[in-house]
Amino acid sequence: MKHLLKMLDLSTEEIIEILNLADQLKYELKHGIPHPHLKGKTLGMIFQKASTRTRVSFETGMYQLGGYPLFLSSNDLQIGRGEPVQDTARVLSRYLDGIMIRTFEQKEVEDLAEYGSIPIINGLTDFCHPCQVLADLMTIREFKGSFDGLKMCFIGDGNNMANSLIVGCLKVGMSVSIACPNDYQPPKEILDFAKAYGEKFELTDTPMQAANGTDVLITDVWASMGQEGEAEKRRKAFAGYQINDELMAQAKSDAMVLHCLPAHREEEITEKVFEAHANEIFEEAENRLHAQKAVMVKLMA
Ligand code: CP
Ligand code: NVA
Numbered sequence: 001m002k003h004l005l006k007m008l009d010l011s012t013e014e015i016i017e018i019l020n021l022a023d024q025l026k027y028e029l030k031h032g033i034p035h036p037h038l039k040g041k042t043l044g045m046i047f048q049k050a051s052t053r054t055r056v057s058f059e060t061g062m063y064q065l066g067g068y069p070l071f072l073s074s075n076d077l078q079i080g081r082g083e084p085v086q087d088t089a090r091v092l093s094r095y096l097d098g099i100m101i102r103t104f105e106q107k108e109v110e111d112l113a114e115y116g117s118i119p120i121i122n123g124l125t126d127f128c129h130p131c132q133v134l135a136d137l138m139t140i141r142e143f144k145g146s147f148d149g150l151k152m153c154f155i156g157d158g159n160n161m162a163n164s165l166i167v168g169c170l171k172v173g174m175s176v177s178i179a180c181p182n183d184y185q186p187p188k189e190i191l192d193f194a195k196a197y198g199e200k201f202e203l204t205d206t207p208m209q210a211a212n213g214t215d216v217l218i219t220d221v222w223a224s225m226g227q228e229g230e231a232e233k234r235r236k237a238f239a240g241y242q243i244n245d246e247l248m249a250q251a252k253s254d255a256m257v258l259h260c261l262p263a264h265r266e267e268e269i270t271e272k273v274f275e276a277h278a279n280e281i282f283e284e285a286e287n288r289l290h291a292q293k294a295v296m297v298k299l300m301a
Contacts, residue, residue: 036066
């Protein structure tokens with residue numbers, strides 16, 4: 001494993017190795033055991049979109065590993081004035097030991113990896129959000145003990161989160177059911193991947209069907225970063241795609257609920273369901289720190 005660009009690139013074994021290391025690093029942090037695996041290393045963090053969790057967890061995580069995190073807003077970089085990614089990648093490779101990037105196009109992340117010579121970590125693109133899904137898998141395993149026999153359903157937009165969850169959950173052996181409006185399905189590349197899993201994958205436009213007998217329910221905002229102009233149109237398209245009490249009644253009685261955050265209460269999830277599952281959702285947010293530290297150690301140590 002040289003980079004973390006998308007879940008599609010990881011083998012099941014690599015995912016499990018990251019999760020195991022994340023569990024260990026979480027244990028070490030909680031017990032005050034130092035783990036300076038990245039002493040003297042520098043991570044550049046390029047943000048072309050807003051962030052709370054990704055920025056703070058990478059920054060803190062790098063510090064806890066003994067390294068130095070460098071926040072690079074695209075507004076201040078020459079990349080924001082049109083310097084090509086190919087050149088940026090080759091320059092930054094001479095200063096840094098790794099780059100985390102949050103941007104729009106997946107191609108930009110893939111190009112950084114192709115032209116640079118240091119590990120690249122995808123901190124979210126329009127196509128996927130692998131760091132979040134590694135934290136989600138870590139949280140599911142923490143609460144449920146294992147992935148065996150589990151079903152995950154995702155309700156809402158066939159977006160970056162849906163894409164990464166489909167791939168990640170199928171790769172670790174879970175069944176996956178996705179409920180989204182017909183015009184908002186995940187892209188063909190993801191559906192083609194999922195279809196190879198046969199009956200373990202289901203795509204429907206009916207949330208009640210997706211939630212039937214599920215162990216884990218997950219949703220995300222209806223308008224992602226960059227889609228703010230479509231918010232009203234999307235609100236109409238996604239009416240009915242809400243995690244609420246009626247939907248929860250379809251799931252197993254001990255089903256857990258996850259949300260990558262930020263959440264829009266009373267849109268994709270009711271306040272009541274959100275607060276009833278807040279312990280899971282905020283453990284998920286915490287696990288970003290541990291999962292990303294594991295990724296950085298695997299790639300940069
Ligand atoms: N879930 C997530 O990536 O949060 P931020 O946008 O705050 O980084
Ligand atoms: N789908 C959301 C996830 C935010 C963490 C977005 O891209 O804005």
